[in-house]
Amino acid sequence: MHQTARQTAPARPHRSILGLALAPVLLAASLALAPLAASGPAHAQGGDPELSSPFALRPLVRTKSDMVVAANPLAVEAGHAMLRQGGSAVDAAIAVQLVLGLVEPQSSGLGGGGYMLIWDPKAKKLVSLDGRETAPAGALPDRFVGGDGRPMPLMRAFDGGRAVGTPGIPALLAEAHKRYGKLPWATLFQPALQLARDGFVVSPRLALLLKGLTPQLKDRPDMVALFFHTGPDGSLTPLQAGETFRNPAMAHTLEVLAAQGPDAYYHGILGQDLAKHLADSALPANTPGGAPALVTAQDLAAYKVEERAPLCTPYRQWKVCSMGPSSSGGIAIVEMLGLLEHFDMKGLGKDSPTAWHLMVEASRLAYADRDLYVGDPAFVTVPKGLLDKGYLADRAKLIDPAHAAQGPVAAGVPPQKQGALYGPGWQADIPSTSHMSLMDGSGMAVSFTTSVEFAFGSGMAVDGYVLNNQLTDFSFIPTSPGTGLPVANAVAAGKRPRSSMAPTIVFDQAGKPVLVVGSPGGPAIIGYVAETIIAALDWGLDAQEAVSLPRIVNRNGTTALENGPWAPPLKAGLEALGQTVELKSMPSGLHVIKHTATGLEGGVDPRREGLAAGD
Template sequence: MQIRRFLLAAVAVLGVGGGAYAQTTSQLAPAPEAATGRSVRDHGVSTRYMAAAANPLATEAGREMLRAGGSAVDAAIAVQLVLNLVEPQSSGIGGGAFMVHWDEARRTLTTLDGRETAPAAAAPDRFMGADGKPMKFYDAVVGGRSVGVPGTPRLLAEAHKRWGKLPWPQLFEPAIRLAENGFAVSPRLSGLLGQEKFLSANPAARALFYDADGKPLAVGTTLKNPAFAQTLRTLAEKGVEAYYAGPIAEDIVATVKGHPTNPGDMTLADLASYAVKEREPVCGAYRAYRICGMGPPSSGAVAVQQMLGVLETRDMGRLKPGPEAAHWFAEAGRLAFADRNLYLGDPGFVSVPVEGLIDPAYVRSRAALASPDRSMGTAKPGEPPMRKTLLLGPSDGVEHGTSHISIVDAQLNAVSMTTTIEDGFGSRLMTKGGFLLNNELTDFNFAPVADGKPVANRVEPGKRPRSSMAPTIVFDAFGRLYAVTGSPGGSQIINFVGKTLVGLLDWKLDPQVAVDLPNMGSRNGPTELEAGTEAEAWKPALEAKGHEVKLLEMTSGIQAIVLTPSGFVGGADSRREGVAIGD
């Protein structure tokens, strides 16, 4: 198997748990051609700058901006716009995003919240059926009911205002070219269209993604999207306000309200009032490193910090990937998800005790609950310090979809941005403007009350649903930029990012090897191991410790860039189609 061959080759060359990165990139990694079939260029070694994203066409757009002297933000915007076109199932201007930005000259870290919001008319029982029970997931997803007010366009504009160097219209050029001239449908897009059950019911989507016989477009078919090209031209020429007011906004509202069986209630006023929020970064120490990410309404950074805090009580560097490491990783996940499900939500609506949840002493007390010999099964939430009186019920929530972008520019400014329309193909609603709308509101808990108490992640007007997105930037012991990473994958994102950080920081793996490691973890339920990888062999040893083990498809999409003394080394998850490239 590809992942297994790459891992074993890397272990042989690097030595799992070995010393720091080698001084030269030739020493750093095994020959990528032999291990993965990728070229060296695709594998990701550069000296000037680097972009990593889930599709080669999108990554090339980012590099085009970097070559033109653009900033990391310029590149990220170009990448996002092309991803909307070539990977429409995962992200786009009809969705939301979180961005973590490092400004090297000013030595400042900023996190921007472009998460979607619930319309003003949204009520806590939005996803409760007439029988008083939560709706079935896809009954809620498909249609306008699930669509939140999109935040990605305004996030891109805000980031460009702060850190962009190139003219705004220039960032749209790669996506406009591809939309007008066409691009070859990738295996992943064609395959997902073949599995999709709901999208073809939307006339605009059917006309774009299916042939005259109603079959999904085959691999290699040239796909053009002139409607999206026109939308991009409008935004390039008139700015982001043309999205939130005027014909594009009117089309969004009409699409949301016009679904025949499951209409939504978004209004033009909802769109006009959308605002990006700057949040306080969530940062914490892990061994000699400082790990920083996105705070609430994302639970990602808090949960990752808690997991790493538990793992820090173990000598993870001594352990190689295997059942022992998976045991501790799963126990750490149980503890983190127990707290996540009780405390995390939109901080504008609930008091989230972030400082208490990542307090080192509190996390160590949680770590003491984990045994080396036996799984705890299901963890209970703790009582972190600095929390106000809470009368909340636990919630789970459902998450899917998403994409991730990692960029470092020539000045060592960095962007880690996770971007989403939630489920694959979102709400299955495509506007006349050629882009899909999100189903982000189904990230809220469907039942507003649990155990007789309101849940933190219940639906409320203007509220942002809890997320697990975990865009992450890592600094070394001297405060220097060290790594940029993140992943899609719904609530599994937390485990995907945690795994990658352990691979990079404890096991000193090449970024490509770290992102391709078998996925593992627990979301305070069964211990989950990635099917079709060497992790399957860990199942008996974990079961002997009392784990209930499930083998799952775990299609992460991790992108990672690491700074070395000789330049940049990047990795893009082999489970998807991405590359990490630079010059």
């Protein structure tokens, strides 16, 4: 590829928490982030089905005018090529997504959904587009309740297309292009189309996930047909790293979309294929718990991208803007930052256990509110007072800098709360997502998070691409046990399930974007992105340093700390403050652009196989 970005070489040792140097001599230790070959998908709340790739230090990338940062080098090459042809950051994002759906099918694609923030420097306007999937018109609140009245097991929820929502990505890409595209629509498909026809080399990460998830995928005929070799004896072997994979079915899909636009998907042959495949895979009527309504051609025809008001709030001298509901990610992040604004994070610095403790305690409070109040705004009145300065000041008083809260904290009672009372629900909260950050020479910035939910989505595919299982992001129970109150994130026809995706852009006092950031990670996205914002703004770290810090998340329970050579001293420091700490793999996929006085910095998460490039 054209690699004009200037990289520091070699990568300088990263000084991580408590002054521990993550020098190359410790890389072997850092591979302990996860016993990869032994890992498998977690079937409980908070699992990490994407698995961790070996942690590998990355150099800081610097460019002068434009940059693409995404999860796969082939996708970055496609986006960079669009910029070099005079395309906008939106054109580049579309090309990146189309390639990611081919080379990183476990995370995103045409069968999924996503959220996109676009900064238009000419109009000085931030546009927020919601391309989240929707439940089919026939969906009922008890969709994921088993015959015994209890939430059904997660893997059973995937059967027969029960978990598939109406995909939003084709419509989202088309809407963004209609508003901000410069190159012809069909041009953006050429890199992905060539790779689908001619083949691409299977990456180590794709091979790792196929191997790790073989026990689940081998029972899914669509996955076997796409990603496995069948031996003479019927044995199944997943695609191997280094082999060439061609996807002619995907090539045909891309040809049709390139020629006919999104109508082919929502009103034409591609949508007909999708609806028929789901109908052919439907569960029998006598299935325990019932046979659910599936996505139909009518659901596809009714789908619309929603433009949302961006969720923006001051944070010290900056303005942080993220995605509003139907995602809960932005609202939880800005609530966390509003709480932490009451503490001297800069003075404490990254090597202070107290600073990390404060992030954990703010996280508890934000997750408590997020879990109770946030849902699709077409169905749920989300309290505006969650970000009220007085409310956040009162909530911040609950944080003790010297000691951790014990047990889950209660959600607050924000002002301006209207509508129904809600109770807590239960959802699977499983991550398999991708994030890209882009800036072009005009100053346009794009922060785009995209997902099929679980690794390889529902385990179903049509026309060469994976179908999502985003409906498992709904609460599996429609009413809260004990209280009988409705759950804000309960299933309903046409409703968007609550997400944690949080594409974010931070602006300086002059109104110019200084940070473009986002991550995969399911509900942990909230903690990943908030931590990175603090690292870049309060601690002054460069883009690569910020994404290379240890991950830490508390979802209003045990504190999860990323395992690695930094873990023992930080764990001890947190436990001295009363935290209960669990060491685990935390496969974030942060991709960051930081705008500085000398140009752009690109940060690539060392836990995945992404790349930053530009001119």
